[in-house]
Amino acid sequence: MGFLSRLFGGKKETSTEEIQIVSRKPVGxxxxxxxxxILGKETLIGKVENGIIYPGYKLRGKEVAVIYKIEKERKTVDFAIDGDTVAxxxxxxxKAKPGEVLEIYQS
Known part of the structure; x- marks a missing residue:
């Protein structure tokens, strides 16, 4: 769809691209x-059971999602390790539920 069509009310493009996990072994x-x-983004608060988490890694439960940002004590951090409680x-x-354990995969 061209720029002018989008600007003047043409059909909106929707992304049907699914998130896929390429690596076979979880890293945490x-x-x-x-x-x-929060502001349309799902936010999970919990504890890193094992491994290390970076933004861009993928979480897998019933569905798959990409980690956009990690916060610890209300500050953005570059990574989280074993034992850290983070958002x-x-x-x-x-669509995660409290008590659920999610697998972490590299991008």
Missing amino acids: KFRVEKTFK LILEGDL
């Missing part, structure tokens, strides 16, 4: 304690 696990929707802001809708 994350236990969900709470879930929120993960996601791209995509994982």
Whole structure:
């Protein structure tokens, strides 16, 4: 769809691209304690059970989502390690529930 069509009300493009996991072995696990929707993004609060988490990694439960940002004590951090309690802001809708353990995969 061209620029002018989008500008003047043509059909909106929708992304039907699914998130896929390429790596076969998970690099860690994350236990969900709470879930929120903040500004349309699913946010999970929980504890890193094992491994290391970076933004851009993928979480897998019933669905798959990409980690957009990691926050610890209300500050953005570059990564999270074993034992850290953090908030993960996601791209995509994982539909996780408290108590669920999610697998973490590299991008």
